[in-house]
Structures are given as C-alpha cells and as structure tokens.
Amino acid sequence: MTTSSAAATAASIVDACVLVGRSRFGGELTLPAAARQAGDLGVHTLIVTSAAPADRDLPGATERLLRAAAATGLAVRVEVLARVDPWEPDAVGAAERALAGGAVGVFLHPWEETFRINEHALLDPLLRLLAAEGRPVVVEGGYPWVSEPAQLADLAVRHPEVPVVATRGGHMNMSGLSGQTALRALRAAPNLRVLTSGVYRQDWLAGVVDELGAERLCYGSLAPVLEPRMELLRPAALTDPVARDLVLAGNATQLFGLDSR
Template identity: 25%
Template sequence: MYIVIHYIKRGRIMIRDFHSHLGRTSSGDASTPEALVKMMDKFEIEQVGVSCLSGNNMEEQNLYVYEAMKKFPGRIVGYAFINPKSKNAIDEINKNLDSRGMAGIKFHSWKHGYYPDNCPILDDLFTRISGYEAHVQTHVGTSPLSTPEAWGQIAKRHPDVPVVFTHIGYYDQGYMAVELAKNTANIYLETSGQYDSWLLQKVIDEVDSNKILFGTDWPYKYHSIELEKFKYLN
C-alpha cells in the first residue's frame, strides 16, 4: 500500500500525490494523463494516485486509468472507481486489483447516490478487497450521503482494509473525520480540499503522521494551493 506524503531520494524530498483524477471535469475540460504528468513535473511530484469519475460507465472509467498506468509506469498509480449498485462490481474489483495491478478502490457514495450505511453489498465488496494488498478511498464530508460516521462503521467492521477519508471530511465533517482516524487503526486522512487551518493544524498535532496523506484532487483543485497551505503551516 502506498500511503506516505513524501520520501527521500538522492537527498531530495519527493512528493507523492495520493488523490487526483483523469477524464473530464463537469465543465467539459479534458484532464489527460499527459496534462497531469506535466503538472507533476512542474511541482516536482514524483508519483500520483488516480481514479476517473467522469462519465457513467464504470468499466470505461477504469480502463482509461489502466491505459494511463501503462503509458506512465511508476508515475501514475491507478484506483478502480466502483459503483456498488452495479451487478459487475465484484468482477470489476477482481479485474482491476488482480490482472491490472491497481492499488486501491474508490467509492463515492454522493456521486453514485447511495447511503453507505444502507448499502449491504459494501460489506461483501470490502471482504473481497481484503484479499488483495489494496486500500479503499472514500469521498467523505458531503452530507448526507458521505458522512465519516457511515464510512467509519464499515471501516471498523473490516479492520484489515485500510480506509482513506478524502478531504479530511471536507467543510462540515472534518472534526469527526479526525476523531475517527485517531481512534480507528485502519482509517487514514487525505488532505485535498481542506482549507480550515485550525483543523489542518489539529491533524498535524494529533494524528499519527503515517496516517496523513497528501493529495491535490486535481483537476478540481490546484497543485499550488494544496502545497502552499502546508508551507503556511510550516
């Protein structure tokens, strides 16, 4: 599993972006692998983890990520975007974590329109994921479909699956996300889109540094801002 903010290579700090996307934004702008790697080079980001949220076809989204992985091996790490309501969800998990070698699974209950605590198939999917060396990444913080409490209960039922809360719970759920990460061994926090300086400082002060993952949420957020906020906090 790949869950560190940075590492040392040839005496330099190398940055890993845990959370970005490929495809098209809601405005229709293309977010290509080439454009992403260009931004990575500009901001000296060594490696990035990506999923594709654009469109409505889960298989096409994940194939696009797989093709990007092959085009930029070692730089682009793939996550499979899974809709648990799809009849092909388990097959898609197996294919992407096994033969395609993706590193994790992305769930987005707000985008796919379900309540995690009222979606029993998620337990079956987590059980299947636990058979691989992979993590689960969840969009957390957009009420009422993506609360940390709901995803936290699932994480607690599956302690062998690392679960990453993106955005540190976003604007209205941040403090609950932090408490869950502090008290649940397999819950991690990803930093993109969280601009509450008090909350970010709380995370730095109180959460195990091995559970804090730097991310940008590109192209929806800017690399410059996501990096600058940590410079502001020293």
Template identity: 40%
Template sequence: MTTVDGLLFLGTSHFGYQLDASTALAGMDAVGTDAAIAAPMHPHRGDFTEANESLAEAVGKSDGRLIPLCRVDPWEGDAAVAEVQRAVGAGARGVFLHPSEERFRINDVRVRPIVECAAELAVPVMVAAGYHLFAEPLQLAAAARWTPDHPFVLTNGGQFNISGMSQFDAQLALGNPNVHVHTSGMYREDFLEGVVKTFGPERLLFATAAPMFTMAYERLRVDLAHFTDAETELILGGNTIRIFGEVGA
C-alpha cells in the same frame, strides 16, 4: 524525498470537468510531484469497466508516475465486486468510491462486499468524503469498521465543513486506527496540524484531487503548515507509498 500526490482524477467526467494524463504530468512537474495516485472520472453512460481500462492505458504510458485505482458503482452489486477483482488483477492498486457522484451512502449494505473484497485482495479503499447524507464522518467511520485492519483513506480531510461539530465528527472517524485523511480541500491549517498532533503524521496524506482543486494551491497546504521535516516527508509521500505501494517505473 519522493513526493506523491495522493489523488488526482483522469478522463472526462459526466459532470463536465476533465484532465488528461499529459496535462496532469505537466502540472505535477510544475509543483515538484514525482508520482500520483489516479482515479477515473465518473464516466458517461456509467461504464466503469471502460473507465478503468482507459485509466490503465494512460497509466501504462506514464513511466510509472501514475498509479491506478479502480472505480466501481455499488448499485451494480456482484458486477461491481467482479470489476474490482478484474481491475486489481490487471494492476489497480486500490478501490475508489464516490458516494456523492454515484448516489449511495458509504455505510449502505451494498458497499460492504466491495470493501471486504478489497481487504481480501490486500488493496486499500479510498472514499470521496464529506458529502452531505452520502459520506459524512460518522457514516465513513461505520464503513471503516467493516475491515478494521485494512487501510481506509478519506479525501478532503474526511469532512468539507471542518467547523464546529463537523470537526469533532471528523476526529471521531479518525478514532478508527485504519482511517487516514487527505489534505485536499482542507482550508483549516489548524485541523491538519491537529491530525498530526493527535493521531500522528502517519495518518495524513498530501493530495490535490486535481482537477477539482488546483495543484499548486493544494501543495501549499502542506508547505505552509507547521510540520517538522520528518512529518512533512511522511505526509508528502511516505504515507501514500506505505499504503499503496512503491512508485516509479
């Protein structure tokens, strides 16, 4: 079984956190992770092209263990779409959007051209999900419906506050067949198990979102949940490989 971390961040963030490739790879080794999807941090001075190029350079030295996403800011309009085209042409396997850090609503009309561009290029979209006002489940569901046949992956189970109506809203988002969710930050084991029971194991992806969360702790979310061996194999890597492509050198 190949274990793939569905998301970690590389670089130095404008907001103070950081993770370099060598530290990430050592952390992956410690928890038995073979490969990981990597997204850039929010860069100083907001230069996303430079951040994407720096990530690509680090990925190129990882012997195929790190798989790059390109990150763009929808406020840059056509330039953001052009950067998606450039980065995917250079090897990025998907597009990462962070509504909270870049301060946009995921269902804003400015975002749609980026999502549609990703679909045209046949690469998935991943969204930092669950942030109040910017990336709440019903907003995410609306954005996912722009390209209903195209994979739309949500971090944090689609909603940080997975209680009460928030849990219901997250399930509504998953009602869109193209929506998938990460295990990262999901403190309710019953929610993760419910995703598998209600929507199928193909809709849940293991991810740590390091360094925002701790790799070892996030791995336990899958190991301690009540999944079959076949379900665990899909969650720990099979689903991510299906959506983002094969891993390895």
C-alpha cells in the same frame, strides 16, 4: 511559500488522488496534462482515478487508465485506483479484474454514484475483496447524507483490516463542530486516514499530527476539482520535517505499496 519551495520540502511527493478524464458533471483533466502539472510542482507519482464518464462505463474507463499509465512518455509515474459503482451487478468482479490488472486500490464516489458509504449490505462484498487483496479504498468524503465522518468511521470500524482513506479531511465544512466530528471519526477507527485535499484549516492538520500521528494524513490534490498548486501548500507547511515527508510521500508509498511495484 511558493509552489517551488513547497516541492523542495520533500525528496519525493505523491499526489494520492487525481480525477482524470471528462466528467459528465462538468470539467476535464487529461492524463498528459495532469502529469505535466505534477512534474512542474515536483510531484513524482500520481494516483489517478476516472472522473465520472458520460457513458457510465467505469470498468472501461479504469481499463483505459491502466493502459495509459503503463505507456511511456509521461512526465511522472502514474498508478491507478479502480473507480467502482457498487450498484453495478458485477462491481466486485470489475474491481477484482482491475486489481489483477495493476490497480493499487479502489475509489468510491458516494455522491456521484448515489449510495451511503456505510450501506453495509451493498459495500461488504467489495470490502471483503479489498481485505483479501490487501488494498485500500479511497472515498470522496464529507458529502452530506452519504459520506459524513460518522459514516466513514462506521465503514472503517466494520472492516478494520482495510485501509479507508477519505478525501477532504473527511469533512467539507470546517466551521462549527465539523472538524471535531472528523477527529472523533479518526479516533474511533485506527484504519481511517484522510487526504489533505480541501482542508484549509492548517491548525486542524497540525492537530491530527499532534494527537494521532502524521501517519493518518496523506497529500492528495483532488485535481481538477481543487487546485493542486494551492493544495500542495497545506501539507508542505507542516513544521516537523519528518511528519511533512510522511504526509507528502511516505504514507502514500506504504498505503499503495509503491515500493514493491
């Protein structure tokens, strides 16, 4: 399947996680470049968040993204996830201001900000804010020691009113029992969802749809860390057209409240 035929499988496509800006760990994707590439692939909405900025000023990076997303002239619609470092003293305040300014949720990167996603004393205040605001949290999933499937489930079970969305299917290494532990996490936490980014096992995606429902999956490229032209092929290859359209657009539209914006 080519990328052009993949784009034709849904009336609209939402890419639920793209990292924008220059990362202090290497790599850069500008917002105009991300929007142009998305338009070429038939994606009509990008959910973007900030790459790790060199100055570590995540609130400032989020504010700049919100301003850029509101500007005209981009090839696609852009919405913003507020990237938050929970170690910062004003993390909850920064998230609250970003949500009031138009952010559709919060993004957490446990590996780059060095915290465990189920470090409850650290995360509880932020999750209580998201529960009150009715907004999701998107987590870079699958990193050893900090965001493994059982840890993601622990967070989601503790905060059942908050949609918890893990990138990479919640697990990076799909060999051995890794996929099974991610399935166990999904079974344990009905509010846990996963992005298709990096999940090269098509049978695993189909298994989630068959057992738990297409509502538990969203397309998210995780560009530029992963290649969106390849990532789009995975959900677009789902054989059930209803499930395919939910994964490509419908679930993210509901999750981020896009119809009401």
